[in-house]
Amino acid sequence: MDRSKEDLNITHLEDEDEEIIELPHVDNSHLIARFSRSLVGIMFNSEIRSTDALITFMPRQNIWDVEGRVHGIDLGNSRFQFDFDSEADLLKRWTPHVGETFPNNKIIWVRISCIPTHFWVEENFSTTGKCLGDVKAVDARVARVQVSVNADKRLKFSAKVKLESSEIVKIGLKYEKLGDDALPVDTSSMMKELVLSC
CATH class of the missing domain: 3.30.70 (Alpha-Beta Plaits)
Known part of the structure; x- marks a missing residue:
């Protein structure tokens, strides 16, 4: 386990151990x-x-x-x-x-590149979108998915998808109209890859 995951687990444990203060009912x-x-x-x-x-x-x-x-x-x-x-x-x-x-959520369209067109079906884009957040809509005709992304998490710019043929394809993730509402971006996340089963 890397150091950041350890820190998250420690923080999570500390949160569980904290006493919950119950506020009284007030008008x-x-x-x-x-x-x-x-x-x-x-x-x-x-x-x-x-x-x-x-x-x-x-x-x-x-x-x-x-x-x-x-x-x-x-x-x-x-x-x-x-x-x-x-x-x-x-x-x-x-x-x-x-x-x-x-x-802390923003609904945004994400274009997915490098998936072979014969795998452009709603289920595959929906599965891919789930690695980014809550899927709201899929437009398989143009290889994009609308997701609700958590602003407290880093954006992902690539992933690895395992096709039915067992081939693994590296895909790109491009966030449409992100504009000035840019979510947290970790440039090292561009290098990290996530393996998905489609």
Whole structure:
């Protein structure tokens, strides 16, 4: 087992051993009402982007143009919340949500290259897509799959696929329209390969 996997296992064990603090039932309806004009999000590619900078610059003129009418909060773990003074300034309505997994997923199309065309069937692309995240759609005609990728995990740019003929083919994974919402990228992950059974 490599060192990073050991660290993850140790962290996981430590999390299991931690005492869970149970919070009492309280009336928080006033807080839910207060945050009804909020936007909650996650900063993708947080290793090179700053949540503090996002909170500072997004309200400014020529970006959102709501400076002085919105208040940003750093929620930790690359998550943020903007509380808008006015309904008209709100971009997306906030809804109460509990859980550390929100919002850390992005739905994106991934083109898959180097799979022989006689294996271009929905089941093969769906199986390949599952190594990236939760499969939402498959377009086998153009060798692509839509997946919900976890922003806390590194993107994969290649994989190895075992065909029915037992041949192993190295495939490429190209993320469409990733743009400025780039997810964490580890350049060494471009060299790592994953063996899949199709």
